Structures are given as C-alpha cells and as structure tokens.
Amino acid sequence: MNKLLVRILTGAVFGVTLLGAILYGHTSFAALFTLVTMLAVNEFSNLVHEYKKTTFSTLLAVLGGAYLFIALYATTHLGVEGSLVLFVPYIMLLVYTFVRQLYKTEGSSLDNYAYFVLTQVYAALPFALLNILSTVGATGDTYNYALPLAIFVFIWCNDTGAFFVGCSIGRHKMWERVSPKKTWEGTIGGVVVAMIAGYVMSLFFTQLNLWQWMGMAAVVAVAGTYGDLIESCMKREMGIKDSGNILPGHGGILDRFDSTLLAAPSALIYLSIIGVL
Secondary structure (H helix, E strand, O other), X not given: OHHHHHHHHHHHHHHHHHHHHHHHOHHHHHHHHHHHHHHHHHHHXXXXXXXXXXXXXXXXXXXXXXXXXXXXXXXXHOOOOOHHHHHHHHHHHHHHHHHHHHHOOOOOHHHHHHHHHHHHHHHOHHHHHHHHHOOOOOOOOOOOOHHHHHHHHHHHHHHHHHHHHHHHHOOOEEEOOOEEEEEHXXXXXXXXXXXXXXXXXXXXXXXXXXXXXXXXXXXXXXXXXXXXXXXXXXXXXXXXXXXOOOEOOOEOHHHHHHHHHHHHHHHHHHHHHOOOO
16 A cells, blocks of 8 residues: 555656646756656666676766757757757767777677667657657747647556556457566557547647647557567566666656657657658
8 A cells, every 4th residue: 555655646746747847848848858868868877787787988878868958959949059069069979989998998899889879869869859849839939848748648648548448358468478467458448548638639739630639649659558568678688677766666767758768759750751840
C-alpha cells in the first residue's frame, strides 16, 4: 500500500510539473527539458559504463546533450541570428570525443565512440526535437504548446488504454521475450484510446485538422509502444529492472520517458510527410 501511495504521489507531481512547464511558456519548457535531457544522458551513460565498461566522459556527454537542446531552442524560439553557428561547438565536441580516444589506454575505443554518440542520439536528440514541434501553429510568438502537450497526452492515453484493455481481454502476447505483460489486444486498445484523445484535441486546437490529429495520435501511440519495448529490451539485456531510482515508485528518467524517445522524432517525421512542417 505504501509503495502504491508513493507511486501515485510521484506520478501526480511528475505530471503536474511536466504539464505546468509546457503550458506556462517557452522559458519553463526549455528549463525543464534541458534538465530532463541532462538527467537522461547521465542515466544512460552510467548504465553503459556499468554494462560495457566504457570510459568516455559522462560530464561531456551530459553537457553535450544540454548544449544540443539549448542550441536548438535558441534557433527555434529566440531567433538568434546566424543560429547554425551555434551548432559548431557541438560538432567540435563530437570530433574531440573521437580524437580523445587516441590518448586513452583503458576501455575499448570503438565502444567509447559508439556509445558516446548513442547517448546523444538516443537520450538527447528526441528532447531537442520537441523545440521544433513547439513552433507549429505559433502566431505572434515562436512558441505553441499544443503539439508538445499532445505528445504526452497521447502517450499517457495510450498507456492507460493499453493497461485496462490488456488486463480485461488481453490474451495474445505481443513480444513475450521483451515484455511478457504486453498483449496485442492491449496495444490496439491503447492506440484506439489515443486516437479518441486526438479527436478531443481537434476540438480545441486548430494546428491540425481532425484526421491529422487522429493520425498523429496513432503514430505517437505506436512509436511510443516501440520506444517502451526498446528500453525494456535494453534493460533485459543489462539485467536490470529500472534505469534508475530518481523517481520513487517509477524508476529512472528513461523509464518515464522511454516512449517519448521514439514518439517525438516519429511525430516530427509524420508532420513532415503530411506537409505541416
């Protein structure tokens, strides 16, 4: 009972903080997701160091992830002139990481190269891409919270629908080797609930029409499910239950944002295909 209470309270604080930061404005949005990016990269780096015995600098990986988010934020929301120049230091960091391996004698250089880049692509880039999503439909300003908000609403609705439908009528395992509890019935139910949420979003926001909102909801739900499976697969290979313990009752940052890591870039691709971006 105590564990359930802790889980509920943590989830409530987490949800209110996330929604509040997104709704309040681009400054709070940037502050929160810069912090989330740093924590995610730090968490993933520590897991890789433990599992693969890599020796790349966690600090540089964390700072790199934060810089990537801030550079894209400055490009999309602050209107910084010559903004592409902002990414030069980040490219220099990637080059430095490769060159640095020439002077290190411990650990595998190949693993260090590969996993440092993976910290950026897997744990940092998806959050940075939220900056682009938050510009869609902006009028008189560079920030509109509708699409970042929708990403998380669709993920939460998908998770909730999948849980209740799966518990009620779930019979056919989706991917038992990776996630024994996931069923095809639950997955389909989650997508349907997310699409209903897409319909509701279309009643309040005009950035997309009805079918575009529902299509985005389906894309986010499917991509989010695979994002969850990917993290589950990695944790299973590493032999761990949670990616961390920063969120009592919920595990680590990656445990809470695993769906977002695939859903955000997938939503960006979807919006590009339908011509919104």
